[in-house]
Amino acid sequence: MQDDFLRELRPTLAGSREARARLVEELEAHLEDSVACEGEAEALARLGTTAEIAAGWNELQRRRRGRTRRSMAMVSVSLACAIALGVTQYAAGGRPRTPAPKAAKHGSRPVGVSSEARRIAHELTRFSHTESPPGFAGSSRSW
Amino acid sequence: MPRGDYSGHLDLLLLSALQGRCLHGYGVIEHVRRASGGLFDYPEGTVYPALHRLEDEGLVSSHWIEPDGGRRRRVYELTRKGEKALSGYRTSWHEFVRSMSAVVEEA
Numbered sequence: 732m733q734d735d736f737l738r739e740l741r742p743t744l745a746g747s748r749e750a751r752a753r754l755v756e757e758l759e760a761h762l763e764d765s766v767a768c769e770g771e772a773e774a775l776a777r778l779g780t781t782a783e784i785a786a787g788w789n790e791l792q793r794r795r796r797g798r799t800r801r802s803m804a805m806v807s808v809s810l811a812c813a814i815a816l817g818v819t820q821y822a823a824g825g826r827p828r829t830p831a832p833k834a835a836k837h838g839s840r841p842v843g844v845s846s847e848a849r850r851i852a853h854e855l856t857r858f859s860h861t862e863s864p865p866g867f868a869g870s871s872r873s874w
Numbered sequence: 875m876p877r878g879d880y881s882g883h884l885d886l887l888l889l890s891a892l893q894g895r896c897l898h899g900y901g902v903i904e905h906v907r908r909a910s911g912g913l914f915d916y917p918e919g920t921v922y923p924a925l926h927r928l929e930d931e932g933l934v935s936s937h938w939i940e941p942d943g944g945r946r947r948r949v950y951e952l953t954r955k956g957e958k959a960l961s962g963y964r965t966s967w968h969e970f971v972r973s974m975s976a977v978v979e980e981a
Contacts, residue, residue, distance in 0.1 A: 757922055760947045764900040779917025787923035
């Protein structure tokens with residue numbers, strides 16, 4: 732009777748193989764104790780129907796799936812945000828913020844330096860020929 | 875009391891049964907049944923999904939024990955979080971009983 736009960740129960744259970752195996756093993760141990768105390772018929776009657784057990788179990792599995800989906804969604808959104816941020820930063824950093832320096836007029840353009848260094852060099856060159864450097868009186872440009 | 879009328883209190887009953895004890899499922903059910911004088915007589919198989927759920931919520935933890943020559947059993951015990959939750963449930967329960975008593979006895 733116990734084997735029949737468990738055989739009937741198994742296909743009605745949702746969830747991972749490990750989770751289902753654990754539940755069935757716990758029920759087997761439970762029945763072993765229960766049968767020793769109360770006899771098989773009473774033990775099975777107390778255990779409830781397969782439908783009652785499956786209903787509680789499958790509801791738990793549904794919650795677990797929902798939680799897993801929410802976690803996956805959170806990871807996906809975080810990953811998408813990180814990628815978007817990275818692309819934005821890359822695009823901003825990889826493109827010069829100012830026009831190319833007029834270095835040709837004063838000499839050769841710096842080679843092998845970063846775009847930021849080139850920008851600073853350009854700004855200094857421009858200020859030295861046109862106006863006071865930033866922070867000095869008369870300069871309205873923010874650095 | 876008809877079966878199911880106390881189902882909302884299952885978590886409180888299970889956590890109370892596990893307080894200060896390490897029990898397998900059958901032990902938990904037996905404790906609840908004995909302590910309630912046989913009133914709380916759940917379909918025993920439905921207690922296992924509830925224990926698994928409490929474990930998912932971090933309120934209980936479990937592990938296998940293997941008695942010599944016997945079938946291994948999964949035993950459950952309260953976690954620290956479970957003890958805190960139990961304390962909260964108990965407070966709510968006592969407030970509920972006090973309020974109900976006040977109304978019922980006044981009537």
